[in-house]
Amino acid sequence: MAPELDVSLDARARRMEEVTLAIEAPVGALDEQRFGDLVLRTWRWHVEAIPAYRAFCERRLGALDRVARWRDIPALPVDAFKQAELACPSRARDPAEVQRFTTSGTSGGSARVGVAVLDADAISVMNTAIRVNAARMLFVDGARCRILVLAPPPWLAPHMIMAHGMSVIAGAFGAEGSGFFIGKEGVETAGLLAAVDDARARDVPVCLVGSSFGFVHLCDGLAARGLDEVPLPEGSRVMDAGGYKGRSRELAPTDFRAMISRMFRVPDDHVVNLLGMTELASQIYDDCFVARGGGRRKVPPPWVRTRVVSPDDPSLEVPPGNVGLLAHLDLANWSRPLAILSDDLGRAVDGGFHVLGRVRSGEARGCSIKVDELLARGA
Amino acid sequence: MSRGSPGLVDAPQGIDRLLHRVRVGHGFPAFAAPLLDAVERLTRGRRERRVRDRTLAEAENVRALHVGRDLRLLVDRLPPGLAAPSRIVTIPTAAVVGGITCDAREQTPDSLRALAEHLVTRGRASLQAIPIAEILRVLGRASLLWLDPGYQRRGTAIEAIHRITGFSREMIIHAIDLEMLSSRWLDLWRTLWTELGNPRVLDRPGWAPTGEAHAAAFGPALVAAVFSSNIPALPHLSYMRALAVKAPVLGKVATFEPVFAGLYLDTLAELCPALGPALAAVWFQGGTVPLERALLERAEHVIAYGSERTLEALSGQIPSGARCSLHGHRMGVGLVSREALAAPDLPRRIGYDVAVFDGQACLAPMVFFVEASRMDEGARLAEQVGDALETTWSWLPRRALGVEAKAARRATIDRWESAEIFGGGRIRLVRSAALGAPWAACVSQGTYEPQPVADRLLHVQVVERLEDVLSLLIPYRRYLQNVAIEAPPARRRALAVEISALGASRITRAGRMPTPSMMWHHDGRLCLADLVRWSDIG
16 A cells, blocks of 8 residues: 555545546646546545455455556446445545435346445545536537426435435526426426427527436427427537336337437537436436537537446457446445446447446346246245 | 268267166156166166267268358248249348358248148148158168268258357257257157047047047147247247147248248158148248238147247237247256265266257256355365366357357356456355366355356355255246256155245256257156147047
């Protein structure tokens, strides 16, 4: 271990300040060395403060001093969050200040849910990351949109990180009339239509944000009302997050975008998909809105590194163009492990990556057993 | 490949064919079991070496013969004289290895109806005219041909299935050997004899041990079969079972393994052209409701393999009144008592069970329950089985995995590791120190939770008493199929009865899990008698 690590609360506050500054730094200002330095210092703190995480790192690395660069940090499989609450002890005395976000059951094989524990500091860093990122990827034109959220508000879904993130975005960028349009009864289609009409009357652009399956439900609901299209005002945009996770009918991303563009009459490059995970504080946006017609790829913010690694050995990246697992390192994961091995498959492209799908463990063909079904029916 | 080309290897000959029967244990009375075990123990090592050498040599032959050449196959088979659809489509096989294209005639509901009609009329009439003895002779002869490494279609099937599914050539060779060794003339005869009492009632009314008078037996007017891709060479079983009761078959091949059925039908039609009008293999995208309905419309019996979801969707299209044999998900389990844990050849036998078909079969073991007080003992067995798996790898390599399958396997191992590091000590990950070792194992205790163990993963669960397993398995009883029990004779018998009562349909020994006989009550049922309709003729 490096001797200079200072674990005092003072030092912790200073480090947090540095991380926040790094996130807020203009594009290009966070150089590789500064990033690496901050990552390694944060990681050392995590290893000191979370014994179970230390056990994981020791097991993967043999010895902790093998980590000389940020790339050497072993990526923690997301499943670990289903087994234990992995976070540094909170600075706050009051346990109510610690928030718990749960994952929807991701890959098969285990029926448990994962838990992400965030204290006030972690939430503050995460909110900074959310704001900086949204400003660059979704509101880069400086538009003040009416943000209509297709997700439940945080007070209805306190454990859903997506609800939290969207409320941060709505609070920071939303014009008057922004709000949440999923309630206890599901999608509030009538209210949403009224909000859109009102925005159209005042000529305020709309930003529809929500979970992908929320959009599918909305479009089904609109179709059921006999509406083929609900044109949004000029300059409007759509952001969808997350996949479907078996909750709604599944759509290929291109079909999803075609459906959204048709329904809301927004150009294809104004439909932005966002990759978010409960295990990560930062989100990764499609760059289509920024690049305008320059294709579509996921571009991580400067404080996040996404690598496409080999399923055989996640410490190795696959050759460019090959498919592998996505491993993210997120400096905004303030008090929880930085490097995460997701169960998303993807491919690196110039300057970013494409998400191709999710790993389904326990799939089997024919008469051999499929563990998901067994668990679902047996237990 | 033709007979006599250089470098050819021998088919399993006299002694191995006989020893296969010994190993499977069928055709021998129960009191001979200790003798068979002794014979097997004495011969297993040498036999395995022989099989290994033969398999490796044949795999190399097949590889050398096809290297650098892309394969293109028309996989469907339609009866001669039937106007076939003219449009040809390429099947999206998503070949794991690549270098193969599979085509099929594009079916429409109408073309499938015409095909079914042809099979029900012309095919059935043609079959009725052939004596059952002749049909069984042809089926037996076909099995022998398919056991011959010089048989060209066998080589083609091995290479094609390898390229599509990623199964190693060695595994496919072994699978074909196992399937065909248990489908020879005597096996067919004896199965039919056991299930019907008198096979000749399929030709004309005659004496049968059941029924009030002389009886005649009839197979269904049409058997429709839907195949899966998880076991190489499995479609032959459905064709064989149907033909053994003189029923025409309309088979739908799997998208991810469409080639074997057609090649096998070629063999049958060549050996006995009169079978031709009664046999068909078609392809269309599974889940296409109008086509599935047309496929099943005329069937009096439906045989289908697939996941629960596939079968549920399919059963909506099965005409009312048709009988079905739906082979859905099943699980195999192993039970090892304290006394049996020390048997020196146990790890090798378990390793074989785990390796065959790469855990893809309904017969494959999902878990081995080991009677022990500490997890260490389970871990030790897992390590020994791991060593055995490395040896097995040398002649039955694991299938090639696509990136998704690799990632899924990785996720499973990661989950075991996470559970060990972060969980409460209920699960331990055991694996070889060597990076990229071909196996990994999970040792657990407490409540049984199924683990995805395909592709050389092993799950060992430690239990205090082997009898506790019964209660652990209650939630999964309707999936129970194949159970290997290693315990002293009296306990083994008692456990066998109880676990059979719970739902298992085959109790066997470790090392024999993938080798049931033709006579096995597949899913607990009589496979041929289930197909037959009787008429008592007084």
